[in-house]
Amino acid sequence: MNILVCGLGLIGASLAKTLKKNTNHHIMGWNRTDSVAKRALADGVIDETGELEAMMPKADVTIVNFYPEAIAPFIKEHKDLFKKNSIVTDSCGIKTKICRELEKENFDFYFVGAHPMAGREVSGYDNSLDDLFDNASFICTPCDGIPRYISDALVGLAQEMGFARTVVTTPEHHDEMIAFTSQIAHVLACSYVLSPLAPYHAGYSAGSYRDVSRVARINADMWTELFIDNKEPLVREIDDLVSNLMKFKYCIVNEDANELCELMKKGNKIKEEIG
Amino acid sequence: MNILVCGLGLIGASLAKTLKKNTNHHIMGWNRTDSVAKRALADGVIDETGELEAMMPKADVTIVNFYPEAIAPFIKEHKDLFKKNSIVTDSCGIKTKICRELEKENFDFYFVGAHPMAGREVSGYDNSLDDLFDNASFICTPCDGIPRYISDALVGLAQEMGFARTVVTTPEHHDEMIAFTSQIAHVLACSYVLSPLAPYHAGYSAGSYRDVSRVARINADMWTELFIDNKEPLVREIDDLVSNLMKFKYCIVNEDANELCELMKKGNKIKEEIG
Numbered sequence: 180m181n182i183l184v185c186g187l188g189l190i191g192a193s194l195a196k197t198l199k200k201n202t203n204h205h206i207m208g209w210n211r212t213d214s215v216a217k218r219a220l221a222d223g224v225i226d227e228t229g230e231l232e233a234m235m236p237k238a239d240v241t242i243v244n245f246y247p248e249a250i251a252p253f254i255k256e257h258k259d260l261f262k263k264n265s266i267v268t269d270s271c272g273i274k275t276k277i278c279r280e281l282e283k284e285n286f287d288f289y290f291v292g293a294h295p296m297a298g299r300e301v302s303g304y305d306n307s308l309d310d311l312f313d314n315a316s317f318i319c320t321p322c323d324g325i326p327r328y329i330s331d332a333l334v335g336l337a338q339e340m341g342f343a344r345t346v347v348t349t350p351e352h353h354d355e356m357i358a359f360t361s362q363i364a365h366v367l368a369c370s371y372v373l374s375p376l377a378p379y380h381a382g383y384s385a386g387s388y389r390d391v392s393r394v395a396r397i398n399a400d401m402w403t404e405l406f407i408d409n410k411e412p413l414v415r416e417i418d419d420l421v422s423n424l425m426k427f428k429y430c431i432v433n434e435d436a437n438e439l440c441e442l443m444k445k446g447n448k449i450k451e452e453i454g
Numbered sequence: 455m456n457i458l459v460c461g462l463g464l465i466g467a468s469l470a471k472t473l474k475k476n477t478n479h480h481i482m483g484w485n486r487t488d489s490v491a492k493r494a495l496a497d498g499v500i501d502e503t504g505e506l507e508a509m510m511p512k513a514d515v516t517i518v519n520f521y522p523e524a525i526a527p528f529i530k531e532h533k534d535l536f537k538k539n540s541i542v543t544d545s546c547g548i549k550t551k552i553c554r555e556l557e558k559e560n561f562d563f564y565f566v567g568a569h570p571m572a573g574r575e576v577s578g579y580d581n582s583l584d585d586l587f588d589n590a591s592f593i594c595t596p597c598d599g600i601p602r603y604i605s606d607a608l609v610g611l612a613q614e615m616g617f618a619r620t621v622v623t624t625p626e627h628h629d630e631m632i633a634f635t636s637q638i639a640h641v642l643a644c645s646y647v648l649s650p651l652a653p654y655h656a657g658y659s660a661g662s663y664r665d666v667s668r669v670a671r672i673n674a675d676m677w678t679e680l681f682i683d684n685k686e687p688l689v690r691e692i693d694d695l696v697s698n699l700m701k702f703k704y705c706i707v708n709e710d711a712n713e714l715c716e717l718m719k720k721g722n723k724i725k726e727e728i729g
Contacts, residue, residue: 360655385636406714424645432689
């Protein structure tokens with residue numbers, strides 16, 4: 180199969196490296212800054228690079244790896260170049276906005292939203308890894324009207340690439356879950372290190388500080404788009420979190436040891452049971 | 455030197471194991487449930503066990519490893535048994551309440567509060583480790599009136615044990631910093647997993663969920679005491695955190711991309727600069 184990877188940053192280049200390592204497909208690569216694609220070719224990360232006009236019409240699968248706002252415009256702009264009946268997918272962290280926008284179009288290819296669930300606190304081609312997706316989930320969010328065999332094919336490719344788990348769901352359910360498992364964790368890590376005491380933590384911190392604050396190392400521009408594009412579910416999670424924090428505060432202020440202990444036992448039980 | 459370790463749970467037994475591994479002192483051990491002390495003796499974790507009446511009078515250093523509420527009562531109850539001019543210390547995670555209570559007493563030994571900063575999500579003798587304190591900080595909070603050479607001796611012992619860093623500060627400053635680096639992180643992890651979506655995270659989560667939620671595995675009884683004993687600093691941290699979360703919420707609700715991006719850049723910069 181011919182696979183075209185558009186955008187060779189952290190995620191795009193990691194996908195290309197994974198495809199090269201674990202599959203025998205022919206991997207084409209394109210990047211807005213051409214020198215990066217040339218390096219990827221020289222590094223053996225892709226088999227071919229060149230103009231979109233030459234590569235898109237022969238790609239059976241095209242994976243678009245841009246910031247969220249750039250994905251739908253790119254696909255619409257190049258809609259006449261994609262191979263007929265081919266699969267076009269993306270890798271960004273929100274799905275509803277993109278999938279619901281693109282399903283309105285009358286493409287003669289199939290757009291299937293996807294989210295390979297891994298990342299790093301650093302970005303760009305130089306930080307891409309061929310094992311970034313080991314143990315990771317691949318979430319596939321087919322738009323309405325996509326034939327089952329098409330999403331099956333994309334899931335099959337993800338399995339071939341070595342993703343540990345694949346999930347097929349609606350864009351809305353994806354976004355709701357991601358608000359909880361990923362976005363709020365980033366909001367929270369940033370909010371945490373904004374405490375006036377953060378600059379003085381050295382000598383007073385151990386694993387809890389390290390882990391809870393880790394994802395405060397964030398690509399602010401990209402996450403700004405992701406957060407605003409996922410406004411409702413994310414605000415719901417912030418509200419839930421603040422409400423739970425206020426329960427803790429209330430117990431502590433009132434020295435209500437029983438209720439405080441119950442809250443923690445509940446949290447502990449959930450974590451023990453669900454991991 | 456003769457060192458007596460009272461309480462052979464996770465922290466006490468890990469301290470005993472570290473002392474045995476890295477020093478040549480004679481280590482005595484005592485545990486409320488005697489069978490644990492006997493096992494520690496059989497395992498070579500301590501050199502001697504027996505009655506407090508026999509061991510305390512010969513201990514140059516006594517380390518008390520109980521839940522916070524039990525420490526001061528234990529020391530006061532046994533005050534006539536401690537060796538004259540010896541050092542008595544503890545290992546619990548709050549210092550002001552204990553240090554300020556004990557400095558009022560007219561002991562003929564020296565009480566110096568201490569906090570070896572490491573832990574695990576599991577507790578008890580069976581989970582103790584001889585390398586739990588590798589790379590950890592040892593914080594020492596001498597009460598008013600403690601001669602400098604006494605706290606120096608305790609810090610020296612911590613260095614001999616292999617702690618990566620030692621800090622000497624006031625009980626109040628310790629508690630303020632711990633509210634931020636440790637306590638709020640636990641409150642936050644528990645609050646996070648109390649979201650209605652937590653039970654459905656599988657397949658939708660990666661490193662962010664794993665790290666931010668890790669310390670929701672918590673010893674609820676112990677942390678209830680720690681939180682209430684450190685009420686003011688911890689409530690201040692909860693207030694700061696909620697206020698920062700509300701700033702994020704406000705930006706997202708109003709789709710204020712600039713301000714949202716600024717908040718994240720600020721968080722990112724702090725994390726990059728201070729680790």
